[in-house]
Amino acid sequence: MTLAPGQVAPGQLDRLAVQDLLAEYGGLLDLGRYDDWLGLFAAECRYSVLPRENFDQGLPVALILCDNRGMLEDRIMALREANKYNIHIDRHLIGLPRIASARPGTIDIEAPFAVYQTDQEGETRLFAAGLYRDRLEMAGERLRIAEKLVLLDTAAVPTLLATPL
Amino acid sequence: MTLAPGQVAPGQLDRLAVQDLLAEYGGLLDLGRYDDWLGLFAAECRYSVLPRENFDQGLPVALILCDNRGMLEDRIMALREANKYNIHIDRHLIGLPRIASARPGTIDIEAPFAVYQTDQEGETRLFAAGLYRDRLEMAGERLRIAEKLVLLDTAAVPTLLATPL
Amino acid sequence: MTLAPGQVAPGQLDRLAVQDLLAEYGGLLDLGRYDDWLGLFAAECRYSVLPRENFDQGLPVALILCDNRGMLEDRIMALREANKYNIHIDRHLIGLPRIASARPGTIDIEAPFAVYQTDQEGETRLFAAGLYRDRLEMAGERLRIAEKLVLLDTAAVPTLLATPL
Secondary structure, three states: OOOOOOOOOOOHHHHHHHHHHHHHHHHHHHHOOHHHHHOOEEEEEEEEEEEHHHHHOOOOOOOEEEOOHHHHHHHHHHHHHHOOOOOOEEEEEEOOOEEEEEEOOEEEEEEEEEEEEEOOOOOEEEEEEEEEEEEEEEEOOEEEEEEEEEEEOOOOOOOOOOOOO | OOOOOOOOOOOHHHHHHHHHHHHHHHHHHHHOOHHHHHOOEEEEEEEEEEEHHHHHOOOOOOOEEEOOHHHHHHHHHHHHHHOOOOOOEEEEEEOOOEEEEEEOOEEEEEEEEEEEEEOOOOOEEEEEEEEEEEEEEEEOOEEEEEEEEEEEOOOOOOOOOOOOO | OOOOOOOOOOOHHHHHHHHHHHHHHHHHHHHOOHHHHHOOEEEEEEEEEEEHHHHHOOOOOOOEEEOOHHHHHHHHHHHHHHOOOOOOEEEEEEOOOEEEEEEOOEEEEEEEEEEEEEOOOOOEEEEEEEEEEEEEEEEOOEEEEEEEEEEEOOOOOOOOOOOOO
């Protein structure tokens, strides 16, 4: 549990920084602060959503694939337009992260999540559950998301095209 | 990510203390240890529950408002009475906190939550989801809740008058 | 909040190690990595599942009781067989742990949990909610589960015999 100086092995600072990043990720989405949310990603980044079943069977057919930051920004623009007609509140609950592996400057983590949605009548339902598999990288002094793979347990995600998970 | 001595900026000790406080908050409520739960609040404190929709629209009409500790204690007394007739188990799941801002002695945080309730038949349902916005203050060596604003996504919270969120 | 050298009182290292262990616990179960999951338990260990109602009333009738590691291993073998016919995805969301007590080498914690299950049609439902009460012990340099008591809020857990909670 002791950290050698400069080591980016699983350590205290790293773990708290990972937790901070996940908390920001969910919190900023739920607040609708999409520009700040985009700022959590590295300049070169990849965001994809896959049904977990496909992933387990080695079928890498993504429901969503943004393999650079421009695509992710476009997606957020589309989201803002779509959400004018799909008014709801999202609430992300993200579990404690597992550190899958770490090497200098990079940490691979996994974290379970559940997203609840509340409609205009104020009814809250479980919207989706799944697992984040993130590659996080140090960008200067800050940890940023280089790759985010959202493995989705739930199949029928009705407004998937509009809601980032 | 490095902490200057004595600094109350977002740092390791602070974050773990915030997490501890949130874990105590949910855990003590679910155990029915209301006196200990009251002890998590500062001597001067405020506890309120608002529909998130109202909050977003600048309508500060609270579902519950206890703006001093006496009111909060009264509320807990009423709760104990009411729960003799509304027997259920609560289970709070509180997500990782975001530190919104920090200055010496005070930390403002946000944390998503979901509360499940189990009735006497043993059926568990999602009861409410929402966001805590807490102002935490150092009281001696301990972090205490100076203000707690519960922003409630869920509109139809049937036993709202009896259950602290 | 300061740790004396070598002290196993509630401290930073301990808390992060507790969080790591819980994250591994849920993550390995959801990944189906049952051998690694078994490795989280101490050589001498106890795993039991009780309805919370029974526990509160002092009726220690367990739904599941493995009071040594061999029994736990047998259970996992049975699980693997049963899951050939009960195909589903589990997703554990485990909340922030409360440290109930700590003494040198041992930490007692409590953590709320919710488990979601997704069936073959891709529908996700809340499966169970409850509270973990764990006794964790240092085994060499690693924290291990010496006793795990799963207090189950939810009564009707249909595939209880097949799914570790």
